[in-house]
Amino acid sequence: MIGRLNHVAIAVKDLSAASASYRDGLGAKVSAPVDLPEHGVRIAFVELANTKIELLQPLGEHSPIGRFLVKNPDGAIHHLCYEVEDLLAARDRLIHSGARILGDGAPHIGAHGKPVLFLDPKSFAGTLIELEQA
Ligand SMILES: CC[C@H](C(=O)O)C(=O)SCCNC(=O)CCNC(=O)[C@H](O)C(C)(C)COP(=O)(O)OP(=O)(O)OC[C@H]1O[C@@H](n2cnc3c(N)ncnc32)[C@H](O)[C@@H]1OP(=O)(O)O
Numbered sequence: 001m002i003g004r005l006n007h008v009a010i011a012v013k014d015l016s017a018a019s020a021s022y023r024d025g026l027g028a029k030v031s032a033p034v035d036l037p038e039h040g041v042r043i044a045f046v047e048l049a050n051t052k053i054e055l056l057q058p059l060g061e062h063s064p065i066g067r068f069l070v071k072n073p074d075g076a077i078h079h080l081c082y083e084v085e086d087l088l089a090a091r092d093r094l095i096h097s098g099a100r101i102l103g104d105g106a107p108h109i110g111a112h113g114k115p116v117l118f119l120d121p122k123s124f125a126g127t128l129i130e131l132e133q134a
């Protein structure tokens, strides 16, 4: 069911500093920051040959990244995003197999303008998974 690894997300306190360390330290191409207030994040993408790194800084008081950084103050890997050909079919199959979909279970538009869903880390070895419509 799952296809390409779309991105690995890293929660950071300071997006400018994290972007600079990838750009200047590792010589990577890093996109300009974008605010996604509906998701409580400010993001930038590091472009790699085979996938992307999504740098996530909290935006707003109720950001899920803010809560995560309280427990991981130096920053940490936050989630993996896999592409699926049919997001609704994937969701229904996961529910049937006993996995829990986070939130209201309905897809929301993510950073690439495509529908996404998040899966409960407790269903997948303690790893938060984002599924994105390919
Ligand atoms: C969509 C736009 C963009 C894109 O790529 O397109 C993004 O990726 S935005 C990313 C930000 N959005 C989200 O993360 C949405 C999904 N996340 C959530 O709904 C919450 O963060 C949730 C439910 C995973 C955690 O809820 P909460 O913040 O209330 O966490 P708690 O501190 O109460 O923790 C509960 C429990 O979950 C464990 N936890 C929390 N975050 C993670 C994580 N990233 N990976 C693995 N486990 C996580 C936490 O340790 C607690 O465990 P427990 O054993 O109960 O103590």
Ligand SMILES: [Co+2]
Residues within 6 Å of the ligand: 007, 009, 054, 079, 081, 130
């Ligand atoms: Co993501």
